[in-house]
Amino acid sequence: MSTALREVETVSRERKRRTRSRTISRLNPLVVSTLQPHEYDLDPACISLVCPSCRTWVPIRVAATERATAKLVPHHTEPAGTEDPVRCPGSHRLVVINVDRETWRHRLEEGVAETNGRRSDRVVRKPQAKPAPAVMQILAGTVDDKTARKLDEAHVRGCSICSVRDDKGRTLRATDVASRCADGRRLAQLAAHTKRLAPARRKAQLDREDWNDRWAWGMRLLHEQQWDQHAKKVGDADLQRVDDALAALIQTLNPHKADAPQLTDWERADLMSAITLLATRQEQLKRRRR
Known part of the structure; x- marks a missing residue:
């Protein structure tokens, strides 16, 4: 009986997934609902947003469990390949995703429709050139x-x-x-x-x-x-x-x-x-x- 119990304990258990780093930025959590619809992307294939600190698009690391929180991935303020890059203070910043994906898509489509409606479709005719006087x-x-x-x-x-x-x-x-x-x-x-x-x-x-x-x-x-x-x-x-x-x-x-x-x-x-x-x-x- 003890041998069977020992065999069961030695088998690796399935653990709950969590974010890779436990580091959390000292900045206040970033609430997605306070951003403009064009400043974040809730598409599951590339969920990301514009970092308020460096104004660049940064992916969001979302955990599979509800207990873990979403955070911005570590990123630098300089372009890729720069020597001695400086890490952005917005790295590891907590993100509160309180916007539904369908709601975000609907707001984005309404904004595009409103912008297209402001564009004038009037055809401006070129003035006819008058003949030069003698x-x-x-x-x-x-x-x-x-x-x-x-x-x-x-x-x-x-x-x-x-x-x-x-x-x-x-x-x-x-x-x-x-x-x-x-x-x-x-x-x-x-x-x-x-x-x-x-x-x-x-x-x-x-x-x-x-x-x-x-x-x-x-x-x-x-x-x-x-x-x-x-x-x-x-x-x-x-x-x-x-x-x-x-x-x-x-x-x-x-x-x-x-x-x-x-x-x-x-x-x-x-x-x-x-x-x-x-x-x-x-x-x-x-x-x-x-």
Whole structure:
């Protein structure tokens, strides 16, 4: 009987599985429900989450029994292959998985659907490119009547189609507008158009110049009125500043204390020159106040 009992005890028993390491991080347990749905993955094939300490995806070691707790696997903060890596303080941190897998999947699908709904599916048409204006149309608003006439005359002198010439090749006159080339017709139309609008353009230019003169005169008058309001205070301040500087220089030149340092001839000459300039400035300010 004792032999049979001894044989039974020597047979290895099936032990309950537990995590490989008993080390537990000093950080508070990480509750999965406090994380965003996209920060953890409850798929049994790759259950993991984003470590709050290093913001990297770390697998979760889950035990098969209910008594054992889930923990983050040990991991480093540097990339793989780095010499002397530093272990993340979130290693061996306890994890409380209080979210159902189906609930997590449902929340993740709702978030994806909401994000897709915010994306606009409106087709934005590319604006149609308008044809570029001709050179004559661009010049019409920039040249005056004199410039347009000179351009027309230069074209007539250089174009054999737009000019009538004698036997020696000298230009006598310009041909009719209908007989000219394309550029000649455009230049003739531009010269006629600017000549017709020249009086109105000159009048508008004169009106702008007159308005600018009136505006400058009004601003000058406003500046003078504002200066008259503060001229007395500014003059008093300037005069007081000159008086203070002049008094300080005179005191330096003639000190009241007997043991004051004596000035050299060069220093005394510089002080006399500065006193003379300040006295002249003081006299000028007093004349302005009168």
